[in-house]
Amino acid sequence: MAAGNNLAVEMKGITKRFPGVIANDKVDFELEKGEIHALLGENGAGKTTLMNCLYGFLNADEGEIFINNKKVEVTDPNVAISHGIGMVHQHFMLVPPFTVTENIVLGKEPTKNNMIDYKTANQNVRDISKQYGLNVEPTAKVQDISVGMQQRVEILKALYRGADILILDEPTAVLTPQEVKELVKIMESLTDEGKSIIFITHKLKEVKSIADRVTVIRSGKLIDTVKTDTVTTNDLANMMVGREVILEVEKKEANPGEVVLEVEDLYAKNERDLMALNGTSFSVRRGEILGIAGVDGNGQTELTEVLSGLRKKEKGTIKFKGREITKPQTKRLFEEGISHIPEDRQKRGLIMEFKLYENLILGRHDRKPYASGINLNNKKIKEEARRLIEDFDIRTPSETVQAKSLSGGNQQKLIIAREFDRKPDLLIAAQPTRGIDVGAIEYIHNSLITQRDNNKAILLISLELDEILSLSDRVAVIYEGKIVDILDIGDATEEKLGLMMAGAESEEEPEGGGQVG
Amino acid sequence: MVDKDISEKKAKYLQEQHLVDFIVPIISIIAGLIVGAIFMLIIGAEPIKAYIVLWNSSFGSLRGFGEMLVNTVPLIFTGLAVAFGFKIGLFNIGGDGQFLVSYLAAAYIGYMFQLPMYIHLPFALIAGMIAGGIWGGIAGYLKAKLGIHEVITTIMFNYIALYLVGYLAGGPLKAEGLLPATPKIFDTAKLPRFVPTMRIHYGIFLALAVAVLIYYILWKTTFGYEVRATGQNPDAAQFGGINVARNMVLAMFISGALAGLAGTTQALGLEYRAYQPFGFVGYGFTGIAVALVGKGHPGGVVLGALLFGVLSRGAMMMQSMVGVPKEVIEIIQAIIIMFIASEYIFKYLARKWRERKGGVADAS
Numbered sequence A: 001m002a003a004g005n006n007l008a009v010e011m012k013g014i015t016k017r018f019p020g021v022i023a024n025d026k027v028d029f030e031l032e033k034g035e036i037h038a039l040l041g042e043n044g045a046g047k048t049t050l051m052n053c054l055y056g057f058l059n060a061d062e063g064e065i066f067i068n069n070k071k072v073e074v075t076d077p078n079v080a081i082s083h084g085i086g087m088v089h090q091h092f093m094l095v096p097p098f099t100v101t102e103n104i105v106l107g108k109e110p111t112k113n114n115m116i117d118y119k120t121a122n123q124n125v126r127d128i129s130k131q132y133g134l135n136v137e138p139t140a141k142v143q144d145i146s147v148g149m150q151q152r153v154e155i156l157k158a159l160y161r162g163a164d165i166l167i168l169d170e171p172t173a174v175l176t177p178q179e180v181k182e183l184v185k186i187m188e189s190l191t192d193e194g195k196s197i198i199f200i201t202h203k204l205k206e207v208k209s210i211a212d213r214v215t216v217i218r219s220g221k222l223i224d225t226v227k228t229d230t231v232t233t234n235d236l237a238n239m240m241v242g243r244e245v246i247l248e249v250e251k252k253e254a255n256p257g258e259v260v261l262e263v264e265d266l267y268a269k270n271e272r273d274l275m276a277l278n279g280t281s282f283s284v285r286r287g288e289i290l291g292i293a294g295v296d297g298n299g300q301t302e303l304t305e306v307l308s309g310l311r312k313k314e315k316g317t318i319k320f321k322g323r324e325i326t327k328p329q330t331k332r333l334f335e336e337g338i339s340h341i342p343e344d345r346q347k348r349g350l351i352m353e354f355k356l357y358e359n360l361i362l363g364r365h366d367r368k369p370y371a372s373g374i375n376l377n378n379k380k381i382k383e384e385a386r387r388l389i390e391d392f393d394i395r396t397p398s399e400t401v402q403a404k405s406l407s408g409g410n411q412q413k414l415i416i417a418r419e420f421d422r423k424p425d426l427l428i429a430a431q432p433t434r435g436i437d438v439g440a441i442e443y444i445h446n447s448l449i450t451q452r453d454n455n456k457a458i459l460l461i462s463l464e465l466d467e468i469l470s471l472s473d474r475v476a477v478i479y480e481g482k483i484v485d486i487l488d489i490g491d492a493t494e495e496k497l498g499l500m501m502a503g504a505e506s507e508e509e510p511e512g513g514g515q516v517g
Numbered sequence B: 001m002v003d004k005d006i007s008e009k010k011a012k013y014l015q016e017q018h019l020v021d022f023i024v025p026i027i028s029i030i031a032g033l034i035v036g037a038i039f040m041l042i043i044g045a046e047p048i049k050a051y052i053v054l055w056n057s058s059f060g061s062l063r064g065f066g067e068m069l070v071n072t073v074p075l076i077f078t079g080l081a082v083a084f085g086f087k088i089g090l091f092n093i094g095g096d097g098q099f100l101v102s103y104l105a106a107a108y109i110g111y112m113f114q115l116p117m118y119i120h121l122p123f124a125l126i127a128g129m130i131a132g133g134i135w136g137g138i139a140g141y142l143k144a145k146l147g148i149h150e151v152i153t154t155i156m157f158n159y160i161a162l163y164l165v166g167y168l169a170g171g172p173l174k175a176e177g178l179l180p181a182t183p184k185i186f187d188t189a190k191l192p193r194f195v196p197t198m199r200i201h202y203g204i205f206l207a208l209a210v211a212v213l214i215y216y217i218l219w220k221t222t223f224g225y226e227v228r229a230t231g232q233n234p235d236a237a238q239f240g241g242i243n244v245a246r247n248m249v250l251a252m253f254i255s256g257a258l259a260g261l262a263g264t265t266q267a268l269g270l271e272y273r274a275y276q277p278f279g280f281v282g283y284g285f286t287g288i289a290v291a292l293v294g295k296g297h298p299g300g301v302v303l304g305a306l307l308f309g310v311l312s313r314g315a316m317m318m319q320s321m322v323g324v325p326k327e328v329i330e331i332i333q334a335i336i337i338m339f340i341a342s343e344y345i346f347k348y349l350a351r352k353w354r355e356r357k358g359g360v361a362d363a364s
């Protein structure tokens, strides 16, 4: 490889400041042609910011950018696009009611007699999707397709605009393991075609297995760029966090107490009015973590929503602390002692325009000490907010900034801080570590274990098998809205769970062979 | 990096942010006046003379000032009504209908009952508020329970109010005689005036007090928190245990009651009866502009209402004294709204400017 002239991108001394933070501090970055280059760093380290500078979404305060060895002033995304750069954002930017084709050609529509030529457009989309092996249905509406599909649409959108350099910001955070495998294939076929890819992730295993090189940044500063086959995942974790990180969860034997949550024969419908929960039954005891493993879309979302009062159940009983909850209402459930970390932080978890301290009281804003009578106790609220920010290590200049100015991972920490601080008897954690860096995962995992050891019941719903296996005391596998089986952690292996998640019967024969009635 | 550095930068940033919030309306007003002047030149009028008249019409005499405030009072209320609706994410364009039902309700209480003032006046005020509140609350209810868009229902309710009030004031509730209006209200229901010879009444203080109250509700109470949370992200609000539907109905009731206070003060402070309306007065509509200019903030609404109060008084005087058609004032108003609505451009320019300045300062 001849150095210098084989570079697709070279960024030199990039500095970007936000009020109160230096998000990038003289960062150098280079991307060789045809390589997959991972960008690694803690939440708020400045990865997205650096890429936004490259894509022209933000303008760097200092520094130079070279694309294909030519100096370019990337003043806005159009400049980046015209130089062959495409970006898939951490949070997708698609128009949900539009079709796949409409989203892809948006802003660059083929026209005939001044009208959008849908036939040609659909054909174009089919052509490029075939060329790169990215299957999509051109006429489907984006709101009706899965997250994995939406991501393909984003990638196709970039390719349609002639991208040679692709930036993927945390593409795997929202994907199922199966979808990740497919994405990796796509990425490989893209590099085979001569494209170069920058790929942001928090998963160290992915860095090792997918990327050729990795650049690590910490607190806005460049730490190093290394070949991935010269380092271990532990090395990477240490580089990124700046201290020893323990990737394995250490926990004592569980000491479960009485049953806190008992779900029996629960039925509920999904958004499209189809039955998503088909007689789900399980129970969670104090002092244990029950993990729910399953492929995305098997009723996990509906289950958490019913349990937090956001969705109506059709049938079945939910007993909490021995009493049946007939009419689940979110507010009452909170008061009774259920906390919930939602899977979609921007939709359910946070009010992005609200300040941090306002977000931290959501759900208990009308209770002491945050309110007295009808009045908010703003002084106390801010005080408590500062305490939580400190305790949970949320990286922010102050409690008075809006939630939207936090990095993705810190937004998640904000929710976790709020929900843990409620001191619930039952904590429902849906994808609690999605999009979170290893240092913070260590923290969240340990906190979950501590909660367990403090005799709380925890229901963990995660698509990450690793997470389920390392945290749970028992694992329930959900398939098509039914619990296939519940295993003790000692009996659960990745293979076994994998099979059951795919719908295979468990090895033990089900007793009785089906219910009558 | 030193901590002090951060907080200084933050303070500076916040300062600039507030500066932008003030500069944008001011630049917008200036731009509106310049464009208005150009139009006057085109039609052969003298802009400088006209603007002197505009200024003097409100600030040249005590009487003018009072009349300007008379225009301002209803705009504060309707501006607050729209702003409060915005906060929960609803667009109340039914201010005119809410104005009318309250106007009639307040007048009705004013002439139907004979009570001591300390009961009669509050009674009439509250009746007016409730009438407007119900008018707005129905739209809120239809939105919350059936998902019918509030823009449609509030417009429809404007017309229902227009014909209903028209029928009642011209028919069953009409006073004897030729005048198509209700009987006069008793003195005990009147909002007192400061000076007997001037029309400005205590409604202005009521308006200012209500603006403060709305500010307090929105930012200092749990209900206000819930309203703002619902407006920003109903999904998350629901997740936080907030009863979104109930708050929508309640917020639209309050919004309607605020617009209703415009009609109530019109009846109790100014006209002392309810005339049969022959069309919408337009306070509800102008209220939208006022809320936009005021950026949805109660303080901003008061300033916005003053601005529109001055302009509408000026329009009359400019027409009668220098022959400038009042449409010119409408153009000026439109330009101001346009500029303020395109605030983004200002923000962008301000950021560029700050960045450039920041760069230079760092180099030195």
Ligand SMILES: Nc1ncnc2c1ncn2[C@@H]1O[C@H](COP(=O)(O)OP(=O)(O)OP(=O)(O)O)[C@@H](O)[C@H]1O
Residues within 6 Å of the ligand: A018, A019, A021, A022, A023, A041, A042, A043, A044, A045, A046, A047, A048, A049, A050, A090, A395, A396, A404, A405, A406, A407, A408, A409, A410, A435
């Ligand atoms: N628009 C903004 N306004 C103010 N501060 C911002 C803005 N965007 C980012 N920041 C700050 O810049 C820093 C870097 O954020 P960035 O989003 O680049 O982090 P990241 O490395 O992508 O983190 P994550 O892994 O959590 O997505 C953070 O401290 C963040 O709070």
Ligand SMILES: [Mg+2]
Residues within 6 Å of the ligand: A047, A048, A049, A090, A169, A407, A408
């Ligand atoms: Mg990011």
